[in-house]
Amino acid sequence: MSDGQSKKWFSRRKFIKTSTVAVIGGVATVGIISVPVLRSERLLLRPPGALAEDTFLASCIKCGQCLQVCPPQVIELAGINQGFGIGTPHIIPRVGACILCKGLPCVLACPTGALDHQISEGKEAEMGLAVISRPQTCLSIKGINDLVFKLADLEEIKSREELSVELMHIITKLLDRLTAKEKHSLKEQFDLIGMEELSAFDLRDEVMKDNLQWFVDFVKKSEQAKRGCRICLEECPIKEEQTIRFLGQKSNSSAKEEIWPIIQKTCVGCGVCEEKCPTAAASITIVPRLKWTGEAERNNLLPISR
Numbered sequence: 001m002s003d004g005q006s007k008k009w010f011s012r013r014k015f016i017k018t019s020t021v022a023v024i025g026g027v028a029t030v031g032i033i034s035v036p037v038l039r040s041e042r043l044l045l046r047p048p049g050a051l052a053e054d055t056f057l058a059s060c061i062k063c064g065q066c067l068q069v070c071p072p073q074v075i076e077l078a079g080i081n082q083g084f085g086i087g088t089p090h091i092i093p094r095v096g097a098c099i100l101c102k103g104l105p106c107v108l109a110c111p112t113g114a115l116d117h118q119i120s121e122g123k124e125a126e127m128g129l130a131v132i133s134r135p136q137t138c139l140s141i142k143g144i145n146d147l148v149f150k151l152a153d154l155e156e157i158k159s160r161e162e163l164s165v166e167l168m169h170i171i172t173k174l175l176d177r178l179t180a181k182e183k184h185s186l187k188e189q190f191d192l193i194g195m196e197e198l199s200a201f202d203l204r205d206e207v208m209k210d211n212l213q214w215f216v217d218f219v220k221k222s223e224q225a226k227r228g229c230r231i232c233l234e235e236c237p238i239k240e241e242q243t244i245r246f247l248g249q250k251s252n253s254s255a256k257e258e259i260w261p262i263i264q265k266t267c268v269g270c271g272v273c274e275e276k277c278p279t280a281a282a283s284i285t286i287v288p289r290l291k292w293t294g295e296a297e298r299n300n301l302l303p304i305s306r
Ligand code: SF4
Pocket: 047, 048, 069, 070, 071, 072, 073, 074, 075, 097, 098, 099, 100, 101, 102, 104, 105, 106, 107
């Protein structure tokens, strides 16, 4: 190769290399910019008291003070794939919901008022609204009791430690719901008659001694098993006002009546119901910033007294 040819070959190589780097760099830059743009339409669930989204994004200085004081540590800072508000606080309810803790420490800690200092109680939080997003899996609509549902799941558990933890959850809840007669039957079955209060620990230990099938049958026949799941209401931290009503309506597929959880105006969208819903994917989920309109109430649903 002559000197002239060699120079041309090198400069062509340099050009290709430079353009390739430029193209890759360009694609990467477009990617970095476009990911937040593409994802920005999906609203994040903000901590209590967050101002309207645009004002919130302009006011939050991404200092992370709110997440540092959050007792259950449920606030996370948004990453690059979560829209324009990179570094802003948000909550993922299914991972860990806001429990609306006393005095709203996150609001108090916010130095700019991006979390509105005018609010001081959980019932003022206005984070969003719960919706029954998967009615086809909701245990209440299907008429399935939550404890019976959870006991069926225990068959899949192989580790003894895990089984023991799950049983403890089930038994603790069950003891609150049994009639005096049913508690007495349990004492008789496990030779615990002398005991004044049936202890969840003792009962768990007895059930673990090869009595699981007997216990499952007992729970299925208990009075409380006649009632479908209401975990979302039972776990809701807004205790003083009813956030969910269970209303009956005729099923589309049969003459059977279905019991639907209907979200009320008092729901603030904290996400505890989404976190605790026992179905594989939560049947109830939070729509951030959504306001209550009362649609379901106008839908001819019948109040249930049970
Ligand atoms: S109110 Fe909710 S987000 Fe705020 S500190 Fe308490 S649990 Fe955390």
